[in-house]
């Protein structure tokens with residue numbers, strides 16, 4: 665198959681399989697859940713706001729009345745909430761085929777979470793690290809399961825600042841977002857290394873949507889929201905298309921562990937979902953080891969395969 669020819673219609677039916685999508689109530693997470701439901705997968709919509717989650721579930725049900733959906737409460741910026749989600753999930757489920765670490769926030773005003781983490785690093789990265797670790801036993805015993813982490817074009821500007829990980833010295837909102845998205849990509853690639861070393865059939869992949877007008881843009885300055893309608897046809901695509909790299913990572917039979925999917929257009933802003941290259945920094949083994957160790961220490965969560 666030509667690299668850019670993949671679409672959802674080409675993906676095999678997924679009846680009997682179970683996925684978790686974090687941040688499933690809106691934007692890309694919603695479109696990803698819709699796509700998985702269309703293929704017959706059971707989708708557990710892991711969201712921080714149950715009202716929003718239930719509304720999104722009803723919307724999918726309206727479209728696919730026979731879809732199998734469940735909403736569960738999960739706040740990724742609170743490790744207590746992540747651990748409680750994991751505890752209940754592993755009690756209730758015997759398998760997990762796809763974990764989509766999608767939820768995220770971008771450039772909010774500075775705040776520290778109850779665990780002492782900068783809020784973007786908390787929700788985008790640390791929460792998903794602990795979630796994946798907690799679910800890893802279940803994932804590993806599920807045949808050919810997949811873990812997908814959401815990165816961003818912004819990872820290209822990202823630096824892991826071990827001396828300012830929680831923006832304690834200085835808060836630059838975009839630098840903290842880019843750091844979190846680089847961390848997500850490093851995590852996806854390092855996790856794949858560990859899975860390979862353990863000879864596991866579970867694979868870890870990453871994806872980014874390009875640019876898509878979603879609620880992620882809520883903290884952008886007013887002026888940029890005013891010019892967005894003029895620019896967006898040239899630099900972005902709708903969330904349905906933005907979700908395709910994630911869906912490809914989750915469903916394409918020819919995908920391999922460590923693959924990174926994004927749009928094929930200019931500067932990866934929009935287009936069809938293809939395999940793309942992460943920045944070299946994201947492949948740095950030494951950096952990955954240091955980040956992994958630091959994350960284990962900060963989250964009090966040992967993650968070995």
Ligand SMILES: NC(=O)c1ccc[n+]([C@@H]2O[C@H](COP(=O)([O-])OP(=O)(O)OC[C@H]3O[C@@H](n4cnc5c(N)ncnc54)[C@H](OP(=O)(O)O)[C@@H]3O)[C@@H](O)[C@H]2O)c1
Nearest residue numbers: 687691692739740741766767768787816875876878879880
């Ligand atoms: N849109 C883009 O152009 C773009 C580009 C690159 C990467 N991405 C990545 O794509 C992913 C999805 O973003 P999006 O564009 O779909 O944004 P979105 O429309 O704002 O959706 C984000 C989702 O994450 C949830 N969320 C935020 N903080 C959470 C927390 N602490 N615990 C649980 N859920 C939480 C939100 O819940 P609420 O509805 O309750 O806020 C929402 O469901 C993110 O990881 C983002 O970094 C997006």
